Amino acid sequence: MPWTERQQALLQAMGLRVWAEPDREPAAEAGSVLPPASEPAPPAAPVPAAPPARARPVSSPPARAAAPAVASALAGLDWPALRSAVAGCQACSLCSSRTQTVFGVGHPQAHWMVVGEAPGENEDLQGEPFVGAAGQLLDRMLAALQLSRAADGPPERSVYIANTLKCRPPRNRNPSAEELAQCEPFLVRQIELLQPRIILAMGRFAVQTLLRSDEPIGRLRGRVHRYQGVPLVVTYHPAYLLRSLPEKAKAWDDLCLAAETVEGSAAV
Ligand code: SF4
Incomplete structure (x- = not known):
């Protein structure tokens, strides 16, 4: 389906480049206007960043005003197109200091989703969320429930991991x-595509969003x-757990609550 002028305007307002209309690109999936993920991400387009906050009415809080309209513009994107859109995003100033965007990792049909906060130094360098000591702790906790971020396992034992923010703050x-408001539509679309059975929100900014x-x-x-009807369990960020070991037991309780919730919904 071709993009409407409104959708294209919104994408450009986010700093997203529209490569071609779907009906001119036979190889692309319906609704996809960006190159597939197997191709290297094109260099960031020299388009202006999103409109500054002062362009909005002062009575409209940015965190509430930006997300619905841009999420609508992203609604036609599949996984590869969404990944490419993130890779080329210049919607906020973080695009100028990042090494690369950190899109997400895991099975595209995973039953579990972990939502973290923002990439740190290691994530920025490697392009994957939750690496380093905090990521290893998360992996161990997930493994204790026979869960994995591997993209080729059974969906019911798989976890998709994404951050609320796709670029590292300096x-x-x-x-x-x-x-957070500028980046939220990408997370919203990831959740729409994944349709997880459970979301684990880790850390303050994931929870706030x-x-x-x-x-x-x-x-x-x-x-x-509940988030859009999906059960959601709040827990501490693994980086915090590394500094506050007594909270580990609570985080484990949270994971068990999430597991019970998934099992309960599967049994209905
Ligand atoms: S943080 Fe999000 S909105 Fe900002 S440039 Fe990166 S991908 Fe775009």
Whole structure:
């Protein structure tokens, strides 16, 4: 289906380059206007960044105003097209300091989804979320439940891992509300494509983005929330667990709650 002028305008507002219309690109899947993932990502297009916050009415908080419209513009993208769109994104200033974007990793039909915060130094260098010590801890915790981020395992034992933000903030500073709002539509589309049975939201910014809540994690964990109808369990970020070992037991409880939720929904 060809892109509407509105969709193209929104993509360009995000700094996303539209390569070709689907009906002019026979090799592309329906709705895909970007090169497939097997091709190297093209260099970032020299298009302007997203409109600055001052262009919006001051009464519209950026974190609430940007996401729905841009998510609509991304609605036709499949996995390869979405990955390419992220690779070329210049919608916020983080594009200028990143080594590369960090899209996500795992089985595209995984039943589990882990949503983290933002890439750190190792993630920025390797292009994969949750690497380094925190990633190893996450992998060990998942392995204890016979779960893996491998892309070729059975979907019910697979975890797809993505961050809320696809580019590393300089010096690992906290992301701004504007950056989170600009990047959120990519995460929304990832969740739409994956249709996970359970989401594990790890860390403050993942929780704020998915639940629209500023409450501390300690008050949100221990129960099952919902994101677009998908069960969601809040837990601590593995990087925090490395610094606060007593919280590991709570994080393990959270994983067990998530597992019970998935098993419960499968049994219905
Ligand atoms: S952080 Fe997200 S919105 Fe900002 S440039 Fe990277 S991909 Fe685009």
